[in-house]
Amino acid sequence: MTSLRRRLLLWLLPATLLTGILASAATYWGALAELDDLLNDQLKAIARHVVVDADGRLSLKGVHGKDEDRLSGQQSHGVLVQVWRGSTPVFSSDPDSVIPPPRGPGLADVTVNGQLWHTYVSRNGDMLVRVAQVQQARWEAVAEIAVHLFWPVLSLIPVLALFLWFGIGYGLRPLREVVASLKRRDANNMQSIDTEAVPGEVKPLVEALNDLLQRLDEAFTTQKHFIADAAHELRTPIMGLGLQAELLPRATSAEERETIVAQIRTGAARLAHLAEQLLTLARLSPDSQAPISDDVDLTALARSVVSDRARIALANQIDLGFVGTSRVTVTGNADNLRILLNNLVDNAIRYAGAHARVDIIVRQEGSCAMLEVCDTGPGIPEAERARVWERFYRGSDHAASGSGLGLSIVQRIAEQHRARISLENGRDQQGLTVQLRFPATQPDGVNGRLTNDTV
Structure with missing residues (x-):
């Protein structure tokens, strides 16, 4: 398992080490530039402290005491002192260091055998006093400074790692508190997590968890209600089938036996229809996988x-027809749209009554596709139209059998296709019109009314 603390530590420690190295390098190059000026001033100061006697003897004041062996320009803390009379060397603190004669007083850089020498020459009577130091020696001096700066950084890494380890742990404590709070809950506790004491970096995660808990709570509540309603609705047809099955062996005549068998068939058909509607409604739940969409020709x-x-319409003495003035195409799932239209037509046939007329109308209205199912039946009272979308609601004035799930399925499919669905009065304020409005392409072609008499 990947540890967030270990991951942060593995990132922060190398970053700190790299920062220390870069800081030391910057200090090295900065000190090198500053040290050049400082050591040039030192060369001038030493040159001014060199005294040449009349007999050519050299004396030094305040430069490395009386130990002239240390005056070597090859050492990081040393300098080379030379006395020249014209082009003739009179004195050199390091005979092994051979430098051409000076050209005149002042600062000058001289390259000898691939080495760069920084020199300063001063005039003392008829003699020239030169103080020199090789560039490599200066680099060694600066390197010593950089090492002294780098070692404290390197030695602080274990201490820094310790502080980072506990600091990161302290910073992650709110996450552990959230985890502990969730572990103490039971499966039925979907209460939101308090975000007042949560740091800003953790707050989005906690808010996302709260949103998930809320959606789970709604899903579980809906599922419980669905199971309870389904069990209630299934109980009646199952009990009816059981009762008819008990009465069948007791039938005393063939006519009575046929009546019971017919009732069993009707109950089985109703139970099968209810089970199919329940499965369809479960498949169309908001949490289910989105259906595949394509262009669907509503006409x-x-x-x-x-x-x-x-x-079915003829058997129920219903005049079923289609009215289309244009070819209308929408983006959606053809199978689900077929289920939607089948449920609307079945409801119209079931509740419109004998000798009624049911029309399916497909038309284009501006940029919207319109799908309407109109009937000339008794319609739905205004007071009940808000409740007909509820599961298992069939109204109080209808004697026709049904599951009460048709319009719930229609509403789900309409939501999937971002369609607005409404219940309106039929033509001449008679019957009911179920209207769906959703985006569509432009129409083409013309069709008339197709009825069940011409199919």
Whole structure:
């Protein structure tokens, strides 16, 4: 398991070490530039302290005491002192260091055998006193300074690692508190986590968890209500089937036996329809996987539904037809849209009553596609229209059998397709019109009304 503390430590420690190295390097190059000026001033100061006697003897004041062996320009803390009379050397503190004669007083850089010498020459009577130091010696002096600066940084890494380890642990404590709070909960506790004492960096995570808990709570509540309602609705047809099954062996005549068998078939069909509707509603739940969308021809879909439901409509003495003035295409899932239209047509056939008329209308209205299912039945009272979208609600004035899930399924599919659905009065304020409005492409072609008499 990857540790966030270890990951932060592995990033921060190398970053700190790299920062220390870069700081030491910057100090080295900065000190090198400053040291050049400082050592040039030192060369001038030493040159001024060199005294040449009349007989050519050399004496030094305040330069490395009386130990002239240390006056070597090859050493990091030493300098080379030479006395020249014209081009003739009179004195050299380091005979092994050979430098050409000076050209005149002042600062000068001389390259000898690939080495750069920084020199300063002063005039003392008829003699020239030169103080020199090789560039490599200066670099060694600066390197010693850089090492002295780098070692404290390197030695502080264990201490820094210790502080980072406990500091990161302290910073992650709010996460551990959130984890502990969640572990203490049971499966039914979906209460939001308090975000007042949560740091700003952790707050988005806690808010996302709260949002997830809220959605889970809503999903579990919906599932509980769904299971309870389904169990309630399934109980009646199952009990009816059981009762009819008990009465069947007791039938005393063939006519009574046929009546019971017919009731069993009706109950089984109702139970199968209810189970199918429940499965469809579960498949269309908001948490389910989004269906595959494509261009769907509503005109062709409406014709197909009219053809499929024509015999059922004739059996119920319903005039079922399609009215289309244009070819309308929407983006959606063809199977789900077919389920939507089938449920609307089935509801209209079931509740409109004998000799009623049911029309499927597909048209274009501006940039919106319109799908309407109109009937001339008794309609739905205004007071009940808000409740018909609820699961298992069938209204109080309808004797027709049904599951009460058709419009709930229609509403789910409409939401999937971002369609607005509404219930309106039918033509001449008679019957009911279920209207769906959602974006579509421009129409083309013209069609008339297709009825179950012409299918």
